[in-house]
Amino acid sequence: AQKVTQAQTEISVVEKEDVTLDCVYETRDTTYYLFWYKQPPSGELVFLIRRNSFDEQNEISGRYSWNFQKSTSSFNFTITASQVVDSAVYFCALSDAYNTDKLIFGTGTRLQVFP
Amino acid sequence: NAGVTQTPKFRILKIGQSMTLQCTQDMNHNYMYWYRQDPGMGLKLIYYSVGAGITDKGEVPNGYNVSRSTTEDFPLRLELAAPSQTSVYFCASSEDRGRRSAEAFFGQGTRLTVV
Numbered sequence: 346a347q348k349v350t351q352a353q354t355e356i357s358v359v360e361k362e363d364v365t366l367d368c369v370y371e372t373r374d375t376t377y378y379l380f381w382y383k384q385p386p387s388g389e390l391v392f393l394i395r396r397n398s399f400d401e402q403n404e405i406s407g408r409y410s411w412n413f414q415k416s417t418s419s420f421n422f423t424i425t426a427s428q429v430v431d432s433a434v435y436f437c438a439l440s441d442a443y444n445t446d447k448l449i450f451g452t453g454t455r456l457q458v459f460p
Numbered sequence: 461n462a463g464v465t466q467t468p469k470f471r472i473l474k475i476g477q478s479m480t481l482q483c484t485q486d487m488n489h490n491y492m493y494w495y496r497q498d499p500g501m502g503l504k505l506i507y508y509s510v511g512a513g514i515t516d517k518g519e520v521p522n523g524y525n526v527s528r529s530t531t532e533d534f535p536l537r538l539e540l541a542a543p544s545q546t547s548v549y550f551c552a553s554s555e556d557r558g559r560r561s562a563e564a565f566f567g568q569g570t571r572l573t574v575v
Contacts, residue, residue: 450502
């Protein structure tokens with residue numbers, strides 16, 4: 346069965362601190378995709394990144410970076426120099442490439458960035 | 461660009477009432493989904509559709525029905541509302557890329573309370 350675990354329920358940091366959000370997944374598929382979504386206080390879900398299981402290169406986008414390690418089934422998300430606008434709930438999700446892109450979500454990590 | 465549009469944004473229902481949550485997308489996506497988000501939980505899939513005329517159950521389909529008569533529209537019907545259906549409902553769509561999962565685009569959500 347597929348499963349996504351985000352063990353950190355809530356994280357609080359002060360602005361400019363770096364913070365890493367953990368994501369561990371389980372799947373028997375050899376081809377799968379991992380995603381991160383952001384849910385700000387306004388409630389919508391914003392797509393951040395998509396990564397396939399064959400691409401273990403780390404990715405950086407501005408202050409955001411992602412570390413994908415197949416050996417530990419993890420897809421962690423780091424925000425460098427956090428800002429108040431980063432305060433949101435962040436969801437990690439998994440889909441298998443053979444099953445119509447249905448997403449299995451983790452329970453989310455609430456990040457609070459204080460000024 | 462409108463993307464995925466859900467109506468209504470908020471609704472209060474009495475136990476036993478019925479209602480339809482509307483969802484429309486203007487991106488010509490074949491795949492559409494309904495998820496529900498309960499407090500402190502990730503999103504769970506209710507129903508999905510891979511194209512007009514085709515629908516299938518997700519993880520939590522009981523108490524709901526869907527239809528997909530056009531590519532654009534994917535309404536979710538609640539029959540005999542129950543307090544357990546109090547939740548935030550998200551409609552989403554994604555492009556069919558074969559076996560390369562595409563990111564899903566989400567609507568703004570519908571906050572439903574059953575009293």
